Amino acid sequence: MHEAVVSPLPAWANFYVIVGGAAAALTGLMFVVITLIAGVRGRQTSASVAAFGTPTVVHFCAALLIAAILSAPWPALWQAAILLGIIGFSGTIYGLVVFRRARIQDTYEPVLEDWMWHVILPLVAYTAIFISAIVLSANLTPALFVIGAATVLFLFIGIHNAWDTVTYVSIERVRKDKEELEEHHS
DSSP states (O other), X not given: OOOOOOOSGGXXXXXXXXXHHHHHHHHXXXXXXXXXHHTSOSSOOHHHHHHHTHHHHHHHHHHHHHHHHHHSOOSSHHHHHHHHHHHHHHHHHHHHHXXXXXXXXXXXXXXXXXXXXXXXXXXXXXXXXXXXXXXXXXXXXXXXXXXXXXXXXXXXXXXXHHHHHHHHHHHHHHHHHHHHHHHHHO
């Protein structure tokens, strides 16, 4: 008699409902952040948004996509692994593009914290997903935990980067208002 193989993915359903819902909500919040940035007079350019704003939305969308993939009723796990591998590989390439964009934009001089949260941690997460997708069949449980951790990391990266952007823009707005007030009183 042939035994049926039971998929481990249903055990992850609640996890990915939470992560996917959070990713979707936070993606929407990024639209608010970008709208706030657009309303501020200052030195924001499309190059700085491409380096620091757009990747945050991409990471939230990656988390949402991973949640959707791992919530789908796959007949075989290798099908999900292929999609996860594509996400991991594409995200790693995108991380290198973000690194280049951050280096060439001239609106803001990134500090170590920026490199860590905007480049290094996303590259680690995407690379971990890529490697986990490759070994998923052979090392199922560890691979699923690494993918889950990387997916949550995308949420924390996005939350940190969105907060960092909002606080930077707020501080810049106050600084510019103060300069204009001082000029007006001079």
